[in-house]
Amino acid sequence: MKPNGSRLRLLALVVAAGLAAGAQAVAQTDPLSSWNDGAAKKAIVEFVQSTTTQGGPQFVPPGERIATFDQDGTLWVEQPVYSQIMYCLDRVPAVVKAKPELAEVEPFKTVMSGNREAIAKLSMKDLEKILVATLTGMPTEEFRAEAKKWLDTARDPRWKRPYTELTYQPMQEVMKYMRANGYKTYIVTGGGQDFVRVYAEEVYGIPPEQVVGTAGGTKYGYDKAGKPFLLKEPRLLLNDDKAGKPEGIHLMIGRRPRAAFGNSAGDKEMLEYTKAGDGARLAMLVLHDDATREYAYGPAKGLRASKIGTFPQSLFDQAGKQGWVVISMKNDWKQVFSFEK
Amino acid sequence: MKPNGSRLRLLALVVAAGLAAGAQAVAQTDPLSSWNDGAAKKAIVEFVQSTTTQGGPQFVPPGERIATFDQDGTLWVEQPVYSQIMYCLDRVPAVVKAKPELAEVEPFKTVMSGNREAIAKLSMKDLEKILVATLTGMPTEEFRAEAKKWLDTARDPRWKRPYTELTYQPMQEVMKYMRANGYKTYIVTGGGQDFVRVYAEEVYGIPPEQVVGTAGGTKYGYDKAGKPFLLKEPRLLLNDDKAGKPEGIHLMIGRRPRAAFGNSAGDKEMLEYTKAGDGARLAMLVLHDDATREYAYGPAKGLRASKIGTFPQSLFDQAGKQGWVVISMKNDWKQVFSFEK
Numbered sequence: 001m002k003p004n005g006s007r008l009r010l011l012a013l014v015v016a017a018g019l020a021a022g023a024q025a026v027a028q029t030d031p032l033s034s035w036n037d038g039a040a041k042k043a044i045v046e047f048v049q050s051t052t053t054q055g056g057p058q059f060v061p062p063g064e065r066i067a068t069f070d071q072d073g074t075l076w077v078e079q080p081v082y083s084q085i086m087y088c089l090d091r092v093p094a095v096v097k098a099k100p101e102l103a104e105v106e107p108f109k110t111v112m113s114g115n116r117e118a119i120a121k122l123s124m125k126d127l128e129k130i131l132v133a134t135l136t137g138m139p140t141e142e143f144r145a146e147a148k149k150w151l152d153t154a155r156d157p158r159w160k161r162p163y164t165e166l167t168y169q170p171m172q173e174v175m176k177y178m179r180a181n182g183y184k185t186y187i188v189t190g191g192g193q194d195f196v197r198v199y200a201e202e203v204y205g206i207p208p209e210q211v212v213g214t215a216g217g218t219k220y221g222y223d224k225a226g227k228p229f230l231l232k233e234p235r236l237l238l239n240d241d242k243a244g245k246p247e248g249i250h251l252m253i254g255r256r257p258r259a260a261f262g263n264s265a266g267d268k269e270m271l272e273y274t275k276a277g278d279g280a281r282l283a284m285l286v287l288h289d290d291a292t293r294e295y296a297y298g299p300a301k302g303l304r305a306s307k308i309g310t311f312p313q314s315l316f317d318q319a320g321k322q323g324w325v326v327i328s329m330k331n332d333w334k335q336v337f338s339f340e341k
Numbered sequence: 342m343k344p345n346g347s348r349l350r351l352l353a354l355v356v357a358a359g360l361a362a363g364a365q366a367v368a369q370t371d372p373l374s375s376w377n378d379g380a381a382k383k384a385i386v387e388f389v390q391s392t393t394t395q396g397g398p399q400f401v402p403p404g405e406r407i408a409t410f411d412q413d414g415t416l417w418v419e420q421p422v423y424s425q426i427m428y429c430l431d432r433v434p435a436v437v438k439a440k441p442e443l444a445e446v447e448p449f450k451t452v453m454s455g456n457r458e459a460i461a462k463l464s465m466k467d468l469e470k471i472l473v474a475t476l477t478g479m480p481t482e483e484f485r486a487e488a489k490k491w492l493d494t495a496r497d498p499r500w501k502r503p504y505t506e507l508t509y510q511p512m513q514e515v516m517k518y519m520r521a522n523g524y525k526t527y528i529v530t531g532g533g534q535d536f537v538r539v540y541a542e543e544v545y546g547i548p549p550e551q552v553v554g555t556a557g558g559t560k561y562g563y564d565k566a567g568k569p570f571l572l573k574e575p576r577l578l579l580n581d582d583k584a585g586k587p588e589g590i591h592l593m594i595g596r597r598p599r600a601a602f603g604n605s606a607g608d609k610e611m612l613e614y615t616k617a618g619d620g621a622r623l624a625m626l627v628l629h630d631d632a633t634r635e636y637a638y639g640p641a642k643g644l645r646a647s648k649i650g651t652f653p654q655s656l657f658d659q660a661g662k663q664g665w666v667v668i669s670m671k672n673d674w675k676q677v678f679s680f681e682k
Contacts, residue, residue, distance in 0.1 A: 208595030254549030
């Protein structure tokens with residue numbers, strides 16, 4: 001039996017050595033390879049390591065590992081116009097076709113004119129009318145199919161690519177890295193919950209149930225064949241922006257996040273709420289300061305003002321005071337998009 | 342090298358045999374051991390097996406494996422009064438202490454009198470006033486702490502046990518069995534979402550984010566020290582009962598369940614919605630026909646009528662027509678509670 005026993009031990013050693021080599025290979029692959037070394041990358045790695053070190057002072061049990069990410073401007077491009085607004089504008093002709101009386105009614109008349117300058121000047125109230133007309137009044141499954149069709153064919157005006165390709169590679173890496181360490185990643189967006197859920201799984205690896213967004217009510221009913229369906233109603237349940245973000249997090253998740261990522265004044269309350277919890281908490285803000293590779297707007301640090309993705313100096317100051325980490329797109333990101341390779 | 346090679350093959354065979362023996366041992370342990378053999382148990386096992394057999398005609402990808410469970414009367418005892426109502430009644434003295442002017446105002450005066458007969462006669466409108474007074478107006482974390490304290494000390498009048506021990510062992514087994522097969526289990530309850538989230542993880546292994554319930558709004562604000570908190574408001578966002586169940590499922594989960602379990606007319610729409618999806622779907626109803634071990638009420642099959650957990654004959658008939666499976670507590674459950682052992 002002895003030679004056999006020693007062979008088994010030898011085999012065990014070989015297997016163990018193989019496993020160790022494998023582990024080393026994994027450790028050598030940087031999960032945040034699109035990030036330059038710096039304070040932002042360091043903050044992410046240190047947070048994940050300290051909260052997942054069993055027995056460490058900052059250890060967080062797996063169930064409590066919740067990380068929330070704003071979408072527009074944090075996970076993907078939000079300039080010059082939110083892609084969901086583009087969807088709604090593109091849907092107007094179909095709405096007018098179904099209800100021809102709208103062709104002569106504002107704001108539909110302006111949208112149908114195709115006059116870009118006039119469309120850009122539409123008021124918030126006009127925009128709301130367009131959102132209601134294009135996002136409600138149909139069964140949830142019909143909406144889903146329409147949105148999917150648009151996402152497959154629409155192209156961003158600058159990069160001439162599907163909007164879903166305009167996600168930030170470094171943020172995709174953060175989400176993957178956190179998930180690999182037991183974090184449940186959520187999108188918490190001012191955008192429409194139903195809209196983002198159409199593509200979040202394919203684009204970010206985030207399932208529908210982990211998308212929290214601005215949400216309207218639905219109404220349960222039956223079609224002529226007696227088959228039940230949910231009709232999207234023009235009734236706002238959750239305005240998932242500013243204070244609505246922690247309120248939405250409580251409603252949909254029921255736990256305070258351990259980490260939160262944003263890029264604008266709309267994320268202020270989510271970051272405050274996250275940081276106000278006990279133990280280790282991470283709050284980060286993406287600063288768009290890279291006019292060459294993406295956009296530069298703020299106006300923190302003297303960048304140009306923008307109606308979309310406001311990042312006022314006051315938010316920058318609050319970040320400094322409350323220990324939030326600002327990510328400089330220009331300096332912290334080695335690569336912005338996956339298609340740059 | 343040859344002897345060595347054959348030793349390795351031998352070792353591989355030994356390892357494989359060990360694994361096979363392990364698998365067999367697992368297969369021999371019945372995951373539904375509190376169930377008697379019958380149509381109900383068979384329906385559950387066949388559904389899980391067919392939807393998890395890779396390459397099979399009814400295979401469901403892991404991400405789409407969503408199972409929803411009503412709570413009161415489906416996962417735990419709902420008679421003679423929902424435990425959350427007991428919580429609200431028990432909280433009235435504290436509310437009156439904080440606002441002494443309520444002592445002479447109905448329905449608080451009746452509750453403070455301790456007259457059980459009079460309390461049992463309170464109208465739905467009175468009950469609503471009590472719910473608003475005891476479930477809203479405080480920070481979410483204060484509510485959580487109060488509810489937890491009550492759950493630790495309150496006892497059910499019949500079994501003299503914490504309410505959290507009155508869960509049905511067979512249903513606990515179904516949830517574990519489904520989770521072991523890649524199903525995400527959700528509670529979808531007419532009860533308060535915040536209330537059920539306090540204990541769902543400990544009692545059912547269901548984390549807060551997988552509890553969908555009747556939900557009110559919260560309001561984000563800051564305390565005197567500038568620390569943010571969420572105040573529970575008397576503003577109904579979701580009445581998670583009847584048609585509100587599929588509406589709540591769409592809002593909070595965003596996918597149609599593959600399996601749904603209920604016990605009353607309040608679950609009708611959830612079961613219809615679940616069964617209306619394509620592919621394999623499972624819909625089940627618990628019928629309380631066991632007056633000895635639990636309660637018998639319905640009034641399907643001639644059981645006594647009850648204000649709580651209505652199971653009219655029409656629901657029984659619909660189950661038959663639409664292929665829902667009725668679980669007879671008396672005949673299908675070998676054991677009702679874990680403490681019976």
